[in-house]
Amino acid sequence: MSQRFFPAGTVLLLLVTLGCLAGPSPNPTPTPDPFPYLVILVIDGCRPEYLDLAPLPHLEQLAREGVTFERAWVGQVVSNTPPGHATIATGTLPSRHGLVSFWWKEAETGEVVWPTRHEDVRVGEETAILEAAGVPTFASLYRRRHPAALVAATGGYKSFAVAALGLDADAVLFAYMPSAENVRRDRFSGNEERASPAGWRVVPETVPGQEPPVGSLNDPTLFRAADLGPGDGDVWAMDATLALWEEMRPQVLLVNLPDVDRYGHAYGGPADPERMAQLLVNVDAQIGRLIEAYKAAGLYEQTVFIVTSDHGMIAGDRYLGEGDLPGPLVEESIRAIVGAHVWLRDSTQAGAVAEAIERARVAGLWGAYVKVEAEDGGFRYRPGPGTAAQLSDEEAWAYEALLNTVAGPRGPDLFLLTEENLLVGGKPEILGHHNTLTWGVQHIPLIIAGPGVPQGVVSQAPARLVDIAPTALALLGIEPEGMDGAILTDALLHPDPAWVRREQEQAALWWAVQEVLIAAGAEGSP
Numbered sequence: 001m002s003q004r005f006f007p008a009g010t011v012l013l014l015l016v017t018l019g020c021l022a023g024p025s026p027n028p029t030p031t032p033d034p035f036p037y038l039v040i041l042v043i044d045g046c047r048p049e050y051l052d053l054a055p056l057p058h059l060e061q062l063a064r065e066g067v068t069f070e071r072a073w074v075g076q077v078v079s080n081t082p083p084g085h086a087t088i089a090t091g092t093l094p095s096r097h098g099l100v101s102f103w104w105k106e107a108e109t110g111e112v113v114w115p116t117r118h119e120d121v122r123v124g125e126e127t128a129i130l131e132a133a134g135v136p137t138f139a140s141l142y143r144r145r146h147p148a149a150l151v152a153a154t155g156g157y158k159s160f161a162v163a164a165l166g167l168d169a170d171a172v173l174f175a176y177m178p179s180a181e182n183v184r185r186d187r188f189s190g191n192e193e194r195a196s197p198a199g200w201r202v203v204p205e206t207v208p209g210q211e212p213p214v215g216s217l218n219d220p221t222l223f224r225a226a227d228l229g230p231g232d233g234d235v236w237a238m239d240a241t242l243a244l245w246e247e248m249r250p251q252v253l254l255v256n257l258p259d260v261d262r263y264g265h266a267y268g269g270p271a272d273p274e275r276m277a278q279l280l281v282n283v284d285a286q287i288g289r290l291i292e293a294y295k296a297a298g299l300y301e302q303t304v305f306i307v308t309s310d311h312g313m314i315a316g317d318r319y320l321g322e323g324d325l326p327g328p329l330v331e332e333s334i335r336a337i338v339g340a341h342v343w344l345r346d347s348t349q350a351g352a353v354a355e356a357i358e359r360a361r362v363a364g365l366w367g368a369y370v371k372v373e374a375e376d377g378g379f380r381y382r383p384g385p386g387t388a389a390q391l392s393d394e395e396a397w398a399y400e401a402l403l404n405t406v407a408g409p410r411g412p413d414l415f416l417l418t419e420e421n422l423l424v425g426g427k428p429e430i431l432g433h434h435n436t437l438t439w440g441v442q443h444i445p446l447i448i449a450g451p452g453v454p455q456g457v458v459s460q461a462p463a464r465l466v467d468i469a470p471t472a473l474a475l476l477g478i479e480p481e482g483m484d485g486a487i488l489t490d491a492l493l494h495p496d497p498a499w500v501r502r503e504q505e506q507a508a509l510w511w512a513v514q515e516v517l518i519a520a521g522a523e524g525s526p
């Protein structure tokens with residue numbers, strides 16, 4: 001992509017930043033432990049503005065000690081939890097790692113595949129999907145360099161987030177609620193506590209072959225009644241994390257904190273800043289507990305901490321239910337429409353459905369992209385004819401670049417283009433959502449702090465989820481082989497010039513896409 005998309009201000013900022021940071025070569029002090037440590041904390045469904053809603057001393061401390069990426073974004077579609085976490089774990093895009101959403105339709109067979117249900121995650125089905133993609137993982141590249149190192153992923157009740165984060169990890173630990181029906185399938189059926197059909201309980205659970213030390217998996221304090229209130233899911237996640245950490249001390253720890261997303265859906269996210277502030281105060285306290293554990297173990301100074309989210313959240317100023325959507329779209333789609341991505345019963349109807357959407361002129365739903373087979377045998381997304389007529393070349397190119405992150409046999413047949421803060425489908429009582437192609441969904445927080453990271457820097461680099469693993473590996477002195485993302489060199493005190501060049505090439509492209517999304521959000525439809 002040509003440099004014409006690279007905004008002059010960004011070039012200047014990047015150069016100034018690098019100029020300021022270029023100095024004498026690093027002079028690392030030897031540490032008693034040969035391993036660099038890493039913690040990645042994913043606050044699920046967290047908008048960057050949430051971090052300003054209340055004093056959050058631990059997150060503020062990490063920001064002071066590191067780099068805040070103000071223009072961090074998801075940088076891919078579909079913007080929901082499974083693909084986001086798979087991308088963080090692998091440094092590859094959904095078009096490669098193949099976990100494109102919670103479920104999808106396989107283009108070749110027409111079969112609907114749904115490996116993210118809790119019952120399937122805990123028997124390894126989601127993990128198997130990702131393993132079959134043959135993509136690199138954070139864990140495997142780290143362990144190739146440090147064979148004795150331990151990698152673990154933990155979290156709460158979002159099993160599908162933790163299992164994806166924990167691809168190739170030594171241990172995976174999440175919360176599970178066995179129901180009477182699940183008990184029949186329970187491979188722990190000899191364990192009365194787990195197998196108890198009496199009422200719903202939260203129990204620690206894992207993935208076959210990735211069992212954590214038995215003390216954390218059977219920790220009696222992690223068996224609780226299932227009526228979790230706001231913030232309790234994050235407390236459970238950190239209790240489990242600390243239980244595992246005490247036994248295992250993994251060099252790499254990947255954590256999902258689920259409640260900001262869950263209650264963002266329930267409260268409407270940014271529409272209820274008071275309750276979101278309470279959730280963030282609790283998240284900050286949980287992160288503080290982890291930081292305290294690292295300090296007590298004498299490991300804090302050699303640990304890189306990364307805090308981010310898998311996607312943002314929008315509150316619906318307006319809501320489009322199925323009754324508001326064009327008939328052919330509702331009739332042809334597989335299952336209920338939730339958000340901008342749609343699989344059709346008959347994929348060959350995608351063009352016709354896109355034209356029906358364009359003809360219907362539903363307020364707030366201003367266009368559609370269709371998946372087409374490309375000449376090289378792969379797939380691409382192209383605007384419907386009425387949509388193309390509304391878009392400038394730059395806008396058309398930007399949407400296509402973003403949609404092509406999931407272009408492949410599993411990618412959705414259709415993407416809907418909607419105005420900002422418009423909820424599409426789902427249940428009307430869900431007040432917040434994040435499945436549209438808008439900046440409010442794409443914009444996420446990203447803080448990177450620790451050894452080798454400049455302190456107190458604010459970067460404007462358009463950092464994507466796919467850049468996190470390469471950047472973390474670079475900070476740990478490991479080449480991120482085979483990954484799609486770029487190394488975010490603003491996070492490095494002494495970046496390799498080749499990494500800076502690669503990042504600039506990608507940044508030009510993605511900055512331009514961000515500008516299109518931000519402008520569309522500010523103006524409504526083009």
Ligand SMILES: [Zn+2]
Binds near residue numbers: 045261262265
């Ligand atoms: Zn969500």
